[in-house]
Amino acid sequence: MQNVGRMNRAPITSGNLIWSRRTLNLTPHFTLEEMTFSEVAARLGLDNTPGPTVTANLKLVATFMEKIRTLLCDKPIVVHSGYRSAEVNGAVGGVATSAHCHGLACDFVCPAFGAPVEVALAILKSDIGYDQLILEYGWVHVGLAQEGLLSRREALTKRSPWAAYETGIKA
Ligand SMILES: [Zn+2]
Numbered sequence: 001m002q003n004v005g006r007m008n009r010a011p012i013t014s015g016n017l018i019w020s021r022r023t024l025n026l027t028p029h030f031t032l033e034e035m036t037f038s039e040v041a042a043r044l045g046l047d048n049t050p051g052p053t054v055t056a057n058l059k060l061v062a063t064f065m066e067k068i069r070t071l072l073c074d075k076p077i078v079v080h081s082g083y084r085s086a087e088v089n090g091a092v093g094g095v096a097t098s099a100h101c102h103g104l105a106c107d108f109v110c111p112a113f114g115a116p117v118e119v120a121l122a123i124l125k126s127d128i129g130y131d132q133l134i135l136e137y138g139w140v141h142v143g144l145a146q147e148g149l150l151s152r153r154e155a156l157t158k159r160s161p162w163a164a165y166e167t168g169i170k171a
């Protein structure tokens with residue numbers, strides 16, 4: 001009986017921890033869970049838990065994404081990737097200097113607003129102060145500048161995993 005009791009308690013505790021992480025809203029429409037979820041990390045058992053600096057950065061990104069959501073007529077945004085630990089970034093073939101590793105980037109789509117190119121063009125035409133805006137092959141990447149650095153407001157297009165970056169947002 002004693003063993004059964006112990007075994008019952010452990011999952012409940014870990015369940016609560018998972019629950020609180022999943023439902024921790026960084027801002028009204030973005031949670032810490034969606035900004036740190038990584039399918040690759042889950043599949044390969046890699047750690048993608050953010051430290052305090054990254055968590056603070058993710059809050060900045062979420063606040064930034066609220067501006068983008070407003071720009072996109074308040075349509076729901078689906079986050080593909082936010083924070084990626086160095087391990088996870090390496091596993092997905094990300095650039096070593098990726099803003100994702102600092103929790104300062106977000107890959108997303110907004111199907112109810114339009115295709116990624118339409119989303120990227122809307123952000124390009126806005127006064128939203130991104131550091132990098134990249135139309136990727138199937139989603140949009142936005143990155144913020146690290147603290148103390150000026151935003152470059154750089155817009156690029158990458159048509160495939162193998163393609164070079166082109167300047168501007170190209171359909
Ligand atoms: Zn990205």
